[in-house]
Amino acid sequence: MVEMRRPTENDAKPNMAALLVAVGxxxxxxxxxxxxxxxAPRVKAYMARLAGDSQAAEELMxxxxxxxxxKADRFDPAKGAASTWIFTIARNLRVxxxxxDKRPEFDPNDPxxxxxxxxxxxxxxxxxxxxxxxxxxxxxxPDEQVALLKLAFFExxxxxxxxxxxxxxxxxxxxRLRLAFVKLRAALDRNGDVS
Amino acid sequence: xxxxHHLSDDLLVSYAAGSLAEGWSLAVATHLALCPAxxxxxxxxxxxxxxxxxxxxxSPETDSSWEAMRRRIAQSPPRPVETPRGAxxxxxxxxxxxxxxxxxxxxxxxxxxxxxxxxxxQIRIQTADTETQVRLLRIPAGKxxxxxxxxxxxxxxxxxxxxxxxxxxFARGDIEDADASLTHTPTATPGEDCICLxxxxxxxxxxxxxxxAIQPILGI
Ligand SMILES: [Zn+2]
Numbered sequence: 001m002v003e004m005r006r007p008t009e010n011d012a013k014p015n016m017a018a019l020l021v022a023v024g025x026x027x028x029x030x031x032x033x034x035x036x037x038x039x040a041p042r043v044k045a046y047m048a049r050l051a052g053d054s055q056a057a058e059e060l061m062x063x064x065x066x067x068x069x070x071k072a073d074r075f076d077p078a079k080g081a082a083s084t085w086i087f088t089i090a091r092n093l094r095v096x097x098x099x100x101d102k103r104p105e106f107d108p109n110d111p112x113x114x115x116x117x118x119x120x121x122x123x124x125x126x127x128x129x130x131x132x133x134x135x136x137x138x139x140x141x142p143d144e145q146v147a148l149l150k151l152a153f154f155e156x157x158x159x160x161x162x163x164x165x166x167x168x169x170x171x172x173x174x175x176r177l178r179l180a181f182v183k184l185r186a187a188l189d190r191n192g193d194v195s
Numbered sequence: 196x197x198x199x200h201h202l203s204d205d206l207l208v209s210y211a212a213g214s215l216a217e218g219w220s221l222a223v224a225t226h227l228a229l230c231p232a233x234x235x236x237x238x239x240x241x242x243x244x245x246x247x248x249x250x251x252x253x254s255p256e257t258d259s260s261w262e263a264m265r266r267r268i269a270q271s272p273p274r275p276v277e278t279p280r281g282a283x284x285x286x287x288x289x290x291x292x293x294x295x296x297x298x299x300x301x302x303x304x305x306x307x308x309x310x311x312x313x314x315x316x317q318i319r320i321q322t323a324d325t326e327t328q329v330r331l332l333r334i335p336a337g338k339x340x341x342x343x344x345x346x347x348x349x350x351x352x353x354x355x356x357x358x359x360x361x362x363x364x365f366a367r368g369d370i371e372d373a374d375a376s377l378t379h380t381p382t383a384t385p386g387e388d389c390i391c392l393x394x395x396x397x398x399x400x401x402x403x404x405x406x407x408a409i410q411p412i413l414g415i
Binding site: 029032033036037039040041042043044045046058061062065066069070079080081082083084085086087088090091092094095099100101102103104105106107110111112113114115116117130131134135138149150152153154155156157158159174177178181182184185188 | 203204205207208209210211212213214215216217220221224225227228229230231234235236238239240241242243244245246247248249250251253254255256260261263264265267268271288289290291292293294296298322323324368
């Protein structure tokens with residue numbers, strides 16, 4: 001079992017987004033080593049939730065990090081934090097490895113796709129602001145909500161399964177998750193528009 | 196197009212976490228293709244995943260692990276040249292969006308509908324999960340959605356035309372999220388057939404071999 005700590009404002013955060021951009025633009029090995037030393041153990045812990053503390057978790061971590069290396073030029077700092085982008089890569093590999101069914105995704109190049117109507121000029125600034133605010137807002141959530149978010153994000157469990165294992169009505173699980181989500185969204189809304 | 200009926204938080208969180216079954220995910224992803232507002236909420240949900248990853252307490256990665264990775268990237272072939280994406284195809288296309296179009300294998304004009312009686316028809320959509328049943332429904336203008344007694348959750352995403360349910364109107368992109376406690380009678384708006392994606396909890400498995408045998412015939 002891997003312990004998690006609450007994000008705090010004291011965390012010294014090297015600029016992971018800038019490192020990722022350097023890997024994407026120049027295949028910068030030094031930047032990648034810093035990223036690897038930071039994210040690899042976290043990704044491995046994420047994989048170990050389903051793979052157990054095994055070689056399989058190590059292999060899935062290596063698959064994730066090689067994908068980070070190969071696709072880094074597609075990382076767009078205007079869309080969000082480096083940790084978010086790496087989380088989505090790890091999540092997709094974990095779905096492929098452990099689930100029978102697929103996780104269908106929309107295609108932004110599909111002619112029927114309805115694009116955002118946001119002025120691109122503000123996006124990089126906005127995305128960085130949002131990730132700092134999200135980090136701060138997470139630290140203000142009550143423990144029970146953080147614990148529930150961890151269950152929802154890190155174990156491959158449906159909300160009904162979580163409810164059964166916590167001996168809680170499904171409605172309570174849903175409403176607590178919803179409360180956490182609404183609270184985070186409200187924290188971001190106060191400081192700019194994320195509706 | 197103004198979407199009024201959006202994804203619930205629990206669907207978004209499960210989809211962002213990667214724990215939502217394929218059938219529900221298909222409705223979620225197809226709504227996301229049509230709804231910039233929910234894509235923004237998805238970004239927040241994925242941001243929570245990123246923060247939780249960031250906050251994981253770990254011991255530092257071993258040097259042997261990094262050495263293995265370093266050897267691997269030294270051997271990795273040069274990055275393939277990205278094929279230029281080009282300008283996006285003309286927008287405001289109102290057919291079936293991806294990922295749904297690939298699941299049904301074509302667009303609205305080319306579909307092979309199976310009659311459900313009383314003018315309504317359906318197409319079954321295959322997924323690899325065992326918890327959902329997924330179909331495309333075509334409801335004739337002015338008619339109610341047929342065989343509408345479900346025992347669990349039901350997501351209905353409108354793709355063409357519209358339907359009314361009580362006071363609420365659902366048009367392209369709108370999603371209705373109904374549970375067993377809701378008695379409702381969605382009815383296609385007069386003037387145009389309504390095409391929608393319907394995802395429901397998989398039907399209960401009946402114990403009797405006889406009922407099991409006629410289940411496919413009844414389409415329940
Ligand atoms: Zn929406």
